[in-house]
Amino acid sequence: MQASSLRLYLTCIRNTLEAAMCLQNFPCQEVERHNKPEVELKTSAELLLNPVLICRNEAERCLIETSINSLRLSLKVKQADELENILTKKFLRFLSIRAEAFQVLRRKPIQGYDISFLVTNYNCEEMQKQKLIDFIVQFMEDIDKEISDLKMSVNTRGRLVATEFLKQFL
Amino acid sequence: MNLWWCGAMKGKSSNMPCCFERESPALKQILLKLYHAEKPVEIDHHLYEFGSVEYYVQSSAADPHHSFLSVLTPLLSQGEIPSNGPLSPYTIQMVKDICSESAEVVEPAREGYQLTLKLNFSMIPKSKESEKVVRRIASVQAVIISSQLKEIFRGVDSHGTFQPIKLVYYPREPFYLIRQPQKITAVFPMRFKEHSDVVIATAFFQELMDVGSSAKWAKTPTCTWAPIPPPELRGESIEDLSTNGGFVSFDICSRHVEGKKLEKTVWTLLNFYAFVKNHIKCTRGLIQRRMQKRLESLVEVLHKGAMEEDNKVKRRRGGRYIRKLVSLSKFKTLKRRCSDIVNKIKRLRYRIKIHGFNRFRRRWLTLPKFSSSRGYSRLE
Numbered sequence: 001m002q003a004s005s006l007r008l009y010l011t012c013i014r015n016t017l018e019a020a021m022c023l024q025n026f027p028c029q030e031v032e033r034h035n036k037p038e039v040e041l042k043t044s045a046e047l048l049l050n051p052v053l054i055c056r057n058e059a060e061r062c063l064i065e066t067s068i069n070s071l072r073l074s075l076k077v078k079q080a081d082e083l084e085n086i087l088t089k090k091f092l093r094f095l096s097i098r099a100e101a102f103q104v105l106r107r108k109p110i111q112g113y114d115i116s117f118l119v120t121n122y123n124c125e126e127m128q129k130q131k132l133i134d135f136i137v138q139f140m141e142d143i144d145k146e147i148s149d150l151k152m153s154v155n156t157r158g159r160l161v162a163t164e165f166l167k168q169f170l
Numbered sequence: 171m172n173l174w175w176c177g178a179m180k181g182k183s184s185n186m187p188c189c190f191e192r193e194s195p196a197l198k199q200i201l202l203k204l205y206h207a208e209k210p211v212e213i214d215h216h217l218y219e220f221g222s223v224e225y226y227v228q229s230s231a232a233d234p235h236h237s238f239l240s241v242l243t244p245l246l247s248q249g250e251i252p253s254n255g256p257l258s259p260y261t262i263q264m265v266k267d268i269c270s271e272s273a274e275v276v277e278p279a280r281e282g283y284q285l286t287l288k289l290n291f292s293m294i295p296k297s298k299e300s301e302k303v304v305r306r307i308a309s310v311q312a313v314i315i316s317s318q319l320k321e322i323f324r325g326v327d328s329h330g331t332f333q334p335i336k337l338v339y340y341p342r343e344p345f346y347l348i349r350q351p352q353k354i355t356a357v358f359p360m361r362f363k364e365h366s367d368v369v370i371a372t373a374f375f376q377e378l379m380d381v382g383s384s385a386k387w388a389k390t391p392t393c394t395w396a397p398i399p400p401p402e403l404r405g406e407s408i409e410d411l412s413t414n415g416g417f418v419s420f421d422i423c424s425r426h427v428e429g430k431k432l433e434k435t436v437w438t439l440l441n442f443y444a445f446v447k448n449h450i451k452c453t454r455g456l457i458q459r460r461m462q463k464r465l466e467s468l469v470e471v472l473h474k475g476a477m478e479e480d481n482k483v484k485r486r487r488g489g490r491y492i493r494k495l496v497s498l499s500k501f502k503t504l505k506r507r508c509s510d511i512v513n514k515i516k517r518l519r520y521r522i523k524i525h526g527f528n529r530f531r532r533r534w535l536t537l538p539k540f541s542s543s544r545g546y547s548r549l550e
Contacts, residue, residue, distance in 0.1 A: 083373055086366045087457065094461045101469045135472055146464050153460065154370065154453055158377040161449050166382055168438040169390040169426060 037070030360415030
């Protein structure tokens with residue numbers, strides 16, 4: 001049931017990205033000889049498209065904001081308990097600090113979300129659009145899997161350490 | 171308190187602690203050096219450990235058979251800060267028991283120290299047991315600390331309930347012993363600086379409770395964790411009872427402190443705070459390593475796609491480039507490459523326009539022209 005809802009969620013995001021990632025070069029209208037991602041500035045309403053919010057459930061959602069030359073994708077990852085909460089925060093902060101390795105990752109997520117991507121027309125020129133979309137969707141799957149694995153590792157380690165501790169009393 | 175791991179690798183969970191060693195490694199090394207020395211050695215060492223434990227080792231060439239070891243250590247106190255008071259007779263007796271014939275307690279102790287031992291290495295048998303004896307002497311500080319707790323646990327079978335005993339070893343980390351009929355409960359208020367530490371520790375305490383409550387571990391002390399203090403501690407000061415990690419309790423019965431188990435139980439309880447902190451530190455390290463590994467795999471996926479694209483483009487262009495090279499002579503190819511580099515440099519330079527710089531450039535910064543064997547340069 002969960003696997004099928006995840007598939008539907010990811011498919012919806014993929015289809016939206018395929019439609020939204022039609023970016024072209026557009027110089028800044030406010031400052032001459034400048035070229036800025038319009039989705040970040042939001043100064044010209046005519047250059048922005050309607051944002052799309054895709055919710056899997058109350059805890060997981062994805063916001064896709066598009067403009068003429070850039071696209072911003074923000075993700076809210078599910079966090080079932082305190083341990084998942086801190087693991088998610090740690091891991092996504094770890095990735096965000098190293099955003100230059102990913103090129104399309106934003107250093108700071110949008111408020112209310114855990115991680116954000118910023119794709120510009122230059123990224124689309126350098127990389128294949130389909131591969132970029134595949135990467136983002138794969139990234140979302142990997143994040144969920146990694147958080148679950150981390151939680152299991154922490155609990156497994158805790159259990160082994162507790163066993164070793166109690167052995168001292170025997 | 172000496173915290174030395176003898177960890178073992180266990181599959182994915184590395185750095186698993188097996189025990190905390192009781193002896194001080196620096197002191198053990200010095201004592202072994204004295205024991206194995208063929209000639210008399212002059213030693214006058216002051217050792218400091220963990221900021222509060224002090225050893226003074228003295229050996230003179232004039233008296234090669236005897237060395238002196240003085241110890242100063244904070245004791246488990248019932249006040250706010252650890253005390254450095256004199257040792258109880260029970261503690262002195264415990265020290266005499268571990269040292270046997272190879273060491274003698276000197277009365278009174280050297281000034282500034284709680285205990286002075288006169289060591290006679292010639293009384294240590296020359297066999298495999300010699301290192302054991304030296305290790306026992308090097309663990310004198312652990313013996314002093316544990317003896318106080320052992321004294322309290324000796325009366326575990328007494329009837330009646332008494333006021334909780336607050337013991338302080340590390341400043342700001344007191345723990346309590348609550349005497350109850352047929353058992354003594356050790357209560358550890360847990361405090362952590364960071365919220366993530368609290369979460370990791372709480373997960374660990376829950377695992378500890380789960381494991382301890384299983385049938386396989388029925389012989390171990392019952393372990394409980396609660397976010398609020400137990401009812402027996404309600405009268406204690408609010409500062410000591412305000413925590414962010416809850417309260418961990420161990421119920422110690424007589425079967426946990428009979429015979430050799432007393433030493434193990436006491437040592438394990440004394441090291442509980444350090445044990446938890448070490449577990450949190452290792453868990454954070456584990457999380458960091460996993461994140462680093464995952465980062466590398468995620469980046470590899472992204473770059474793999476980009477590299478595949480680059481390789482395809484390079485393969486397409488490769489044929490034309492090779493054909494061009496074959497048609498031109500070697501000299502012309504070299505000349506063409508040099509002129510490309512020169513043009514690139516010129517383009518870079520032209521980006522920065524400084525008034526009057528062109529003249530300077532023409533005069534001082536022109537690159538030499540390649541001379542041809544067919545052409546000639548006109549002499550001025």
